[in-house]
Amino acid sequence: MxxxxxxxxxxxxxxxxxxxxxxxxxxxxxxxxxxxxxxxxxxxxxxxxxxxxxxxxxxxxxxxxxxxxxxxxxxxVSNPSSALGGALRMHVASHQLPLKDIVEARTMTETWALEHAATAPWTPEQIDDARRLLEAMDDDGLPSQIFTLLDAQFHVALSALAGNVVVSTMMESMREAIRDYISDAAVRQGAWEEVVHVLRAHHHGIFDAVEARDGVLAARLVREHIEWFYGKAI
Known part of the structure; x- marks a missing residue:
């Protein structure tokens, strides 16, 4: 043949x-x-x-x-985020998709999601998924690698409140595509204790804004959060 x-x-x-x-x-x-x-x-x-x-x-x-x-x-089965995330990760590694562009796309997607979550019909049970991750990240004994995994899940859980499954899939895919860069950046931080303190404060502010259904504030805070971390770590 x-x-x-x-x-x-x-x-x-x-x-x-x-x-x-x-x-x-x-x-x-x-x-x-x-x-x-x-x-x-x-x-x-x-x-x-x-x-x-x-x-x-x-x-x-x-x-x-x-x-x-x-x-x-x-x-x-149906696992689109894993497939898309794996493909994106390979293309980021090959330098055909610049990390900066992935971060910008993630920022646009997540700010849209949190702004629209303000008027979406999510339930208390749904936001409790993000709350549990937020509380888990408050543990001072967490290694940086575990913190960054919980961090990724937290952002995906909040974005899912917008109720758009394509946006949720894209969020998971982009987080998957850059997970190694995030983990490596966290390890490289010489003062991780100071960095994680700021990240926790950011997360609580973002969560409170989403829970209060203040989409404009939530979108602004998550944009500032992403730009702060990548400006410091990547």
Missing amino acids: SEFTAARAHDAVLRHVEESLRSGALKLGDRLPGERALAEQFAISRASVRNAIRALEVMGVVRSATGSGPNSGTIV
């Missing part, structure tokens, strides 16, 4: 899965047929099927597991 033909065989499986998802023939939690069945269905090699499955895994569309239990096989 030529390289071109193999690529077309690979695409046939991807198109089939896309069309099946769009039509509802495939839903979250469903299993794809096995390699042999797909190879016979499309008259292609099992190697081409495996390539298609790997591509779907990278996209966050399926999860594959060996064995014979209830979680075995190739199962349809």
Whole structure:
């Protein structure tokens, strides 16, 4: 089979899965047929099927597991932020996507989200997710690496209050794309105790503004917070 033909065989499986998802023939939690069945269905090699499955895994569309239990096989999932975050991280590492541009995009996205969260119909239970992360970050014994992980989750949790799943996915993706740079920057800080004190104060101010549904203040505070940290650390 030529390289071109193999690529077309690979695409046939991807198109089939896309069309099946769009039509509802495939839903979250469903299993794809096995390699042999797909190879016979499309008259292609099992190697081409495996390539298609790997591509779907990278996209966050399926999860594959060996064995014979209830979680075995190739199962349809939905994990777009992981897939987008991984792709962005690779392009940041290759210097094709400047870190500065990712930070600017994150600032635009998060300020929009917090401003719109002011009028979104979120519940007390939803904001409690961010509150728990805020309280966890107040622990003075947290290593910087753990703090930055909680920090990322905190920002994503607040942005999710806007109720826009695409914006939430983009936020998670951008945080994933620059997570190593943030962790490294935190480690490099010679006076981390002073930095983390400022970050905690920023977080509490941002949270209070969101909880009070003051979107203008929340957006301004998160912009100042992001610019302060990256100006100091990157």
